[in-house]
Every structure is written in structure tokens, then in C-alpha cells.
Amino acid sequence: MDAYGDQVRLRAMDVADAEALWRWNHDAEVMRWMDEGYAETTAQVAKWLGERPENAYGDVLFGVEEPGGTLIGLVRLHGAEPETGIAELDIYLGEKDFWGKGYGTDAMRTACRYGFEKMRLRKINLTAVVENEAAVHIYRKVGFIEEGRLRQVFRRDGEWIDKFTMGLLAHELR
Numbered sequence: 001m002d003a004y005g006d007q008v009r010l011r012a013m014d015v016a017d018a019e020a021l022w023r024w025n026h027d028a029e030v031m032r033w034m035d036e037g038y039a040e041t042t043a044q045v046a047k048w049l050g051e052r053p054e055n056a057y058g059d060v061l062f063g064v065e066e067p068g069g070t071l072i073g074l075v076r077l078h079g080a081e082p083e084t085g086i087a088e089l090d091i092y093l094g095e096k097d098f099w100g101k102g103y104g105t106d107a108m109r110t111a112c113r114y115g116f117e118k119m120r121l122r123k124i125n126l127t128a129v130v131e132n133e134a135a136v137h138i139y140r141k142v143g144f145i146e147e148g149r150l151r152q153v154f155r156r157d158g159e160w161i162d163k164f165t166m167g168l169l170a171h172e173l174r
């Protein structure tokens, strides 16, 4: 099922989304605080989208649509295990014209609510580069708490930078 927030719709991604995903992954500004990986072709991205298993408990990938229906980013809950009920969350909005309009916050809340209510997760974890102030701000805003600091694990502009590990228990979502 799709998941609806106040503003965004979260829906499954398919091969038709490959061009957008390729463009985001090759945009230095979008990828500034994330691991870029190696260069890929659009065909490789399409193959990945086409061949990945359907969404299921251990790996749920959602495209984020704004109210006009444009795909603006993705959010993913992955690595969930029934023994712990803990999943990892990744989010990024690749369409920069849509930054700063509340969609990231709404997508976070909607994905976390989906995780706690539909998947019955107990906890959601993520990591964020400490200098990525907008991301850390929205994570705190929806209730994530800093639990630790991984020292010098991310490299940008020749510098090694720390990351926060952050966690959210079901009753902390706001």
C-alpha cells in the first residue's frame, strides 16, 4: 500500500524512475553528505530497480511524490529483523527545487509511522554527517535522539568528518 503524509505520497519505485534516480545520484550538491558510490549508467540503475525484490519487511523502498505528483526523492527502511524490530532509515530528496518546503520532514514522519504501525518496528536507526545541519535538524524535529558519534567516518573536500548515530523509539515519533 502507498503511504500518505500531510503533503507527500510514498509509493513503490519502478524502472521508469531510473532517469531521475541516476540524475540525483550524479548531482554533487545532492550527494554532498552521502556516499556517492561509483559512476553508473542509467541502464544499470534501471536494472537495479527492475531486479530488486518486491518491497517486504527487510527492505522497503519508497519514492517520495509531492502533491503535484512529481517524484522528488526516496526513503528506505532496510535491514529490519523480526528478533529486534529495528530497521535503518535512509532519505534523500534529489529534486533540489523542492528542498526547504517541508517535504523531507513529512516524508520522514510518514515513513517512520509506516515502520511503527504497518511493520510493527520497535525502533528506527539512522546515521547523519554531523555537518549536514538541515538533515540533523529534521531528524531531531521528528524525535530522533543522538546516541553516539562515529569519529572520522565520512570524507568530503579532503577532510574526515564524524557522523551521529541517531535512534527513534515508537513512542518518540512526533
Ligand SMILES: CC(C)(COP(=O)(O)OP(=O)(O)OC[C@H]1O[C@@H](n2cnc3c(N)ncnc32)[C@H](O)[C@@H]1OP(=O)(O)O)[C@@H](O)C(=O)NCCC(=O)NCCS
Pocket: 029, 030, 031, 033, 034, 073, 091, 092, 093, 094, 098, 099, 100, 101, 102, 103, 104, 105, 106, 127, 128, 129, 132, 133, 134, 135, 137, 138, 141
Ligand atoms: C535533508 C533533506 C532530506 C531535508 O528535506 P527538506 O524537504 O529540504 O526539509 P524540510 O523543508 O522538511 O525541513 C528543512 C528544515 O531544516 C532547516 N534547515 C535548512 N537548512 C538548514 C541549515 N543549514 N541548518 C539548520 N537547519 C536548516 C529548515 O529551517 C527547516 O526547519 P524548520 O521546518 O524547523 O524551519 C533534503 O534537503 C535532502 O535530501 N538533502 C540532500 C540529501 C541529504 O542530505 N540527505 C540526508 C542524508 S543523511
